[in-house]
Amino acid sequence: MALRVYDTLRGEKREFEPIEEGKVGIYFCGMTVQDKPHMGHMLAFVAGDMIRRYLEYKGYDVTYIQNFTDIDDKIIDKAKEEGCDYLEIAERNIKAYFESANALNIKDATIFPRATEHIQEIVDLIRVLEEKGYAYQAGRDVYYRVRAFANYGKLSKRKIDDLKSGARIEVGEEKEDPLDFALWKGADPSDPGWDSPWGRGRPGWHIECSAMSMKYLGNTLDFHGGGEDLIFPHHENELAQSEGATGCDFVHFWLHNGLLNLSGEKMSKSTGHFFAMEDVLREFDGDVVRFYLLSTHFRSQSEFSRDRLEEARRGFERLQLACMSIEENLGKIGSASGVSAPAGEQLKEAAAKAKENFIAAMDDDFNSAGAIGAVFELVRAYNKLLDENAMAIGEDREALEEVKGTILEFDSVLGLFKMGLPGKLEAIPPEITALVDKRQEARKAKDFATADALREEIERAGYVIEDRPDGARVRKK
RNA sequence: GGCGGCAUAGCCAAGUGGCUAAGGCGACGGUCUGCAAAACCGUUAUUCCCCGGUUCGAAUCCGGGUGCCGCCUCCA
Numbered sequence: 001m002a003l004r005v006y007d008t009l010r011g012e013k014r015e016f017e018p019i020e021e022g023k024v025g026i027y028f029c030g031m032t033v034q035d036k037p038h039m040g041h042m043l044a045f046v047a048g049d050m051i052r053r054y055l056e057y058k059g060y061d062v063t064y065i066q067n068f069t070d071i072d073d074k075i076i077d078k079a080k081e082e083g084c085d086y087l088e089i090a091e092r093n094i095k096a097y098f099e100s101a102n103a104l105n106i107k108d109a110t111i112f113p114r115a116t117e118h119i120q121e122i123v124d125l126i127r128v129l130e131e132k133g134y135a136y137q138a139g140r141d142v143y144y145r146v147r148a149f150a151n152y153g154k155l156s157k158r159k160i161d162d163l164k165s166g167a168r169i170e171v172g173e174e175k176e177d178p179l180d181f182a183l184w185k186g187a188d189p190s191d192p193g194w195d196s197p198w199g200r201g202r203p204g205w206h207i208e209c210s211a212m213s214m215k216y217l218g219n220t221l222d223f224h225g226g227g228e229d230l231i232f233p234h235h236e237n238e239l240a241q242s243e244g245a246t247g248c249d250f251v252h253f254w255l256h257n258g259l260l261n262l263s264g265e266k267m268s269k270s271t272g273h274f275f276a277m278e279d280v281l282r283e284f285d286g287d288v289v290r291f292y293l294l295s296t297h298f299r300s301q302s303e304f305s306r307d308r309l310e311e312a313r314r315g316f317e318r319l320q321l322a323c324m325s326i327e328e329n330l331g332k333i334g335s336a337s338g339v340s341a342p343a344g345e346q347l348k349e350a351a352a353k354a355k356e357n358f359i360a361a362m363d364d365d366f367n368s369a370g371a372i373g374a375v376f377e378l379v380r381a382y383n384k385l386l387d388e389n390a391m392a393i394g395e396d397r398e399a400l401e402e403v404k405g406t407i408l409e410f411d412s413v414l415g416l417f418k419m420g421l422p423g424k425l426e427a428i429p430p431e432i433t434a435l436v437d438k439r440q441e442a443r444k445a446k447d448f449a450t451a452d453a454l455r456e457e458i459e460r461a462g463y464v465i466e467d468r469p470d471g472a473r474v475r476k477k
Numbered sequence: 478g479g480c481g482g483c484a485u486a487g488c489c490a491a492g493u494g495g496c497u498a499a500g501g502c503g504a505c506g507g508u509c510u511g512c513a514a515a516a517c518c519g520u521u522a523u524u525c526c527c528c529g530g531u532u533c534g535a536a537u538c539c540g541g542g543u544g545c546c547g548c549c550u551c552c553a
Contacts, residue, residue, distance in 0.1 A: 044553035162479050227553030259547060296490065301547060311489065315501045321515065370491050373500035387517045448511055466514050
């Protein structure tokens with residue numbers, strides 16, 4: 001089966017062909033670290049991570065680049081407000097990014113380049129643009145001459161003349177044309193800056209991504225991703241810079257994730273909405289959040305709310321319980337090899353079918369939502385066969401290993417189980433175990449009133465009891 | 478105003494020309510259980526916003542309408 005991917009530039013899906021056999025280069029726009037990450041940021045990075053993992057699953061050697069833009073107006077303003085160095089602001093937010101990324105089981109990029117560590121590459125790129133007539137110095141700044149680039153607007157499907165109304169010239173700017181954007185901004189002596197052929201200054205937004213992506217991935221990238229909101233102006237400008245400088249196609253496939261809305265309202269920190277990643281992670285486990293984010297196609301816009309996460313938590317629990325059941329059965333078999341029964345064969349068939357559906361979904365523009373559907377189909381098949389043939393399934397090592405292996409394979413792409421397949425029950429505190437034991441005694445004595453009262457107490461403490469033929473089992477709710 | 482997207486069950490959400498319209502959450506009925514929980518079975522879209530058209534055949538393609546949303550130089 002061939003992987004088909006939608007490309008924002010061409011506006012259609014087409015078969016993916018790597019530029020270089022067996023290898024894939026992805027540049028995913030990271031954060032401008034002026035603030036801590038929120039759910040919207042993490043949706044983008046989880047999507048990028050899932051895409052990267054699937055390409056690796058397909059056997060490609062993937063180079064995944066995700067930048068940090070660690071210098072911009074807002075960062076400088078914040079530093080002034082707090083009376084600290086701009087890098088302190090950047091470092092703090094980069095740290096917060098990694099905390100969230102870690103909770104969401106996002107694999108580290110191959111390289112995390114930072115704008116301020118690539119000033120030389122940025123300057124070199126601007127000089128090339130200058131030589132080719134795409135850039136000009138005006139006062140202390142250097143601008144990109146938008147009208148010089150014939151294809152300007154091709155990514156965002158904008159006509160250059162329609163843009164005029166939105167364009168503006170800030171006080172102190174000496175642009176030739178309001179559409180032109182800054183490649184280099186002259187800096188006051190008190191602001192952070194670097195020496196350059198145009199005087200002391202700092203890079204404009206956009207240029208760092210062109211410089212860093214091409215440094216690490218070459219003139220043409222297989223994939224370039226980011227939020228839909230970056231299409232214009234950020235990616236349009238990157239494209240103009242890169243293609244202007246090299247004359248090559250910049251990107252084969254532009255990937256843009258849909259934006260996450262907050263119950264119809266604009267996200268906002270000031271209104272205290274539940275949106276900052278650290279707030280979300282205080283209430284929900286990272287794996288649940290990841291499951292939620294992957295259960296909608298990454299290109300869809302969607303409304304985010306606490307209810308959606310609650311729903312995801314229950315759905316994810318179904319998956320976890322099935323995994324635990326598989327592990328439990330495998331554990332019981334021990335080293336003895338089980339006998340394969342017809343039910344076991346059916347289970348193996350279900351695993352194969354689920355794998356087929358999983359790959360078909362992922363091959364269709366990285367449809368993780370469809371792929372998760374395939375995972376649940378396997379869960380149901382397993383539960384059903386186990387329900388009907390507990391003995392046969394519970395002792396069929398080969399079939400169980402097959403299901404487990406299939407789920408682990410799925411998870412190499414979905415990344416839901418950071419610690420491996422959920423198997424062991426969480427440690428139960430002794431005070432809870434004591435209550436469970438008391439309840440068992442009451443049940444033995446047929447004192448169900450006491451037993452039920454104890455169960456309620458245990459549930460209030462956040463634990464669920466499942467009475468099984470071989471005894472009571474407790475798990476954390 | 479310009480550009481783009483979406484409209485599938487109570488809710489979330491796959492499916493973009495042809496098997497019974499995935500899957501999850503919820504609800505109801507049943508099996509199991511002392512009762513629960515978990516799990517399983519059944520019911521919950523004879524139909525995919527509306528109206529036309531193309532086609533042997535459309536949720537899927539085309540035209541029109543309605544509604545919602547996003548972007549338009551802070552933005553993942």
